[in-house]
Amino acid sequence: xxxxxxxxxxxxxxxxxxxxxxxxxxxxxxxxxxxxxxxxxxxxxxxxxxxxxxxxxxxxxxxxxxxxxxxxxxxxxxxxxxxxxxxxxxxxxxxxxxxxxxxxxxxxxxxxxxxxxxxxxxxxxxxxxxxxxxxxxxxxxxxxxxxxxxxxxxxxxxxxxxxxxxxxxxxxxxxxxxxxxxxxxxxxxxxxxxxxxxxxxxxxxxxxxxxxxxxxxxxxxxxxxxxxxxxxxxxxxxxxxxxxxxxxxxxxxxxxxxxxxxxxxxx
Amino acid sequence: xxxxxxxxxxxxxxxxxxxxxxxxxxxxxxxxxxxxxxxxxxxxxxxxxxxxxxxxxxxxxxxxxxxxxxxxxxxxxxxxxxxxxxxxxxxxxxxxxxxxxxxxxxxxxxxxxxxxxxxxxxxxxxxxxxxxxxxxxxxxxxxxxxxxxxxxxxxxxxxxxxxxxxxxxxxxxxxxxxxxxxxxxxxxxxxxxxxxxxxxxxxxxxxxxxxxxxxxxxxxxxxxxxxxxxxxxxxxxxxxxxxxxxxxxxxxxxxxxxxxxxxxxxxxxxxxxxxxxxxxxxxxxxxxxxxxx
Numbered sequence: 001x002x003x004x005x006x007x008x009x010x011x012x013x014x015x016x017x018x019x020x021x022x023x024x025x026x027x028x029x030x031x032x033x034x035x036x037x038x039x040x041x042x043x044x045x046x047x048x049x050x051x052x053x054x055x056x057x058x059x060x061x062x063x064x065x066x067x068x069x070x071x072x073x074x075x076x077x078x079x080x081x082x083x084x085x086x087x088x089x090x091x092x093x094x095x096x097x098x099x100x101x102x103x104x105x106x107x108x109x110x111x112x113x114x115x116x117x118x119x120x121x122x123x124x125x126x127x128x129x130x131x132x133x134x135x136x137x138x139x140x141x142x143x144x145x146x147x148x149x150x151x152x153x154x155x156x157x158x159x160x161x162x163x164x165x166x167x168x169x170x171x172x173x174x175x176x177x178x179x180x181x182x183x184x185x186x187x188x189x190x191x192x193x194x195x196x197x198x199x200x201x202x203x204x205x206x207x208x209x210x211x212x213x214x215x216x217x218x219x220x221x222x223x224x225x226x227x228x229x230x231x232x233x234x235x236x237x238x239x240x241x242x243x244x245x246x247x248x249x250x251x252x253x254x255x256x257x258x259x260x261x262x263x264x265x266x267x
Numbered sequence: 268x269x270x271x272x273x274x275x276x277x278x279x280x281x282x283x284x285x286x287x288x289x290x291x292x293x294x295x296x297x298x299x300x301x302x303x304x305x306x307x308x309x310x311x312x313x314x315x316x317x318x319x320x321x322x323x324x325x326x327x328x329x330x331x332x333x334x335x336x337x338x339x340x341x342x343x344x345x346x347x348x349x350x351x352x353x354x355x356x357x358x359x360x361x362x363x364x365x366x367x368x369x370x371x372x373x374x375x376x377x378x379x380x381x382x383x384x385x386x387x388x389x390x391x392x393x394x395x396x397x398x399x400x401x402x403x404x405x406x407x408x409x410x411x412x413x414x415x416x417x418x419x420x421x422x423x424x425x426x427x428x429x430x431x432x433x434x435x436x437x438x439x440x441x442x443x444x445x446x447x448x449x450x451x452x453x454x455x456x457x458x459x460x461x462x463x464x465x466x467x468x469x470x471x472x473x474x475x476x477x478x479x480x481x482x483x484x485x486x487x488x489x490x491x492x493x494x495x496x497x498x499x500x501x502x503x504x505x506x507x508x509x510x511x512x513x514x515x516x517x518x519x520x521x522x523x524x525x526x527x528x529x530x531x532x533x534x535x536x537x538x539x540x541x542x543x544x545x546x547x548x549x550x551x552x553x554x555x556x557x558x559x560x
Contacts, residue, residue: 049387052418063420070454073483074447076476254482255517262489263524 355390499525
């Protein structure tokens with residue numbers, strides 16, 4: 001055990017600083033920037049529906065949700081019941097589906113469905129973007145720099161931090177304040193987010209820009225359906241939600257309310 | 268600095284005066300742009316292009332076709348001519364510069380051709396409806412719009428347009444339905460509430476609902492001129508008929524409240540005339556109403 005109260009001193013070659021600490025940090029920052037731009041480059045905009053029926057299939061669900069959320073502030077009982085019945089029967093009968101004939105059949109295999117395939121490719125690309133550089137750099141660091149103690153933190157820490165700060169250095173007695181090269185890599189990996197925010201502009205402004213103009217009509221581009229999800233099931237679910245809805249209307253008594261809240265006394 | 272791109276205010280869609288101001292600055296803005304193009308890359312922001320789009324619309328309204336063409340070129344240079352929104356803007360430009368009826372027909376054919384290739388091109392779908400409307404083919408416009416809304420039922424703008432079309436054809440109950448749909452998408456928009464109140468008032472059967480919607484519109488925006496105007500009219504009409512379920516005393520108070528607020532609004536806005544220039548006609552109407560009661 002380390003002797004209490006006695007400062008551990010390790011004589012470090014200053015070259016460790018220039019040849020390990022510095023390169024790791026720089027490489028991490030550069031890969032972060034590179035990854036950002038690669039993501040921007042490979043980012044595929046969400047696919048807009050290709051036929052009117054497909055668009056309807058996506059948006060009918062939102063219409064149901066809108067009715068459920070906003071009916072109370074707009075509709076009187078009569079028109080609410082009318083819309084509710086229309087939506088429920090539409091959902092139940094599958095009138096909003098892309099092709100009502102295919103109803104009840106198991107959803108197409110996402111591997112064969114081109115739309116699902118695309119979405120999966122998108123996800124895959126994103127994951128690869130993270131995985132590949134990390135694996136490479138990690139193995140690079142492991143091969144070249146493992147086992148170095150490169151840094152001493154200026155503040156004391158409890159023993160629990162040992163596994164976080166000293167991975168790759170199997171020395172039981174070493175004070176927790178010493179940081180190994182592999183741990184420095186991990187710290188960089190997790191902690192550089194704000195640096196990227198500073199360098200690249202907050203929230204990756206570059207890639208939103210291209211989409212904004214593309215989004216001619218945001219309402220038309222929303223897709224509540226995940227790939228591989230069966231819209232019919234969601235519809236039935238939504239129909240049930242609508243069915244249990246009770247009508248109430250905030251327009252009832254609104255005249256009294258504004259008189260009370262806005263009109264001056266004595267009117 | 269006058270005429271710089273960042274000086275462009277967000278102009279009100281129906282405000283002809285500020286559109287004119289903006290369009291007059293167009294040559295300076297576009298000239299500056301071509302100079303500074305090489306020096307600053309920071310101009311490449313979404314706001315910048317939104318402003319250019321606004322400038323394009325203002326130029327088209329004021330008849331400055333050359334500047335409009337320059338704006339359009341700049342936009343399509345950045346986003347490519349196959350961008351849906353750019354296609355819509357180009358269609359708008361061609362419609363606006365069309366010389367005669369046959370040129371408009373040609374635009375319509377072009378839209379049909381684009382839509383046969385990509386059926387869900389929303390800006391073009393909307394342009395087509397607007398073009399049909401300006402060709403005085405309202406029933407075609409209505410059916411095209413219904414087709415659009417069947418596919419995209421969450422588009423409040425389209426529902427409002429449909430309501431307007433129905434109303435112009437005298438089909439008030441359909442118009443009311445459409446506005447209700449629009450309100451379901453945007454439940455807090457006081458202007459749509461007031462508009463719905465107006466339609467209900469014109470329809471005449473549901474004065475109580477009309478009063479309620481005007482009240483709601485006031486509740487959401489407590490100095491909305493149209494809301495107070497409608498509230499005053501609708502409540503006094505209800506008083507004349509005296510068959511609603513709102514007690515008479517409440518109606519009297521509503522009417523008095525509406526008149527009081529209208530008076531205040533008219534007074535404060537007449538002082539600050541320039542600022543409210545766009546809604547001058549509304550002010551005149553309000554004054555006239557105040558004189559009547």
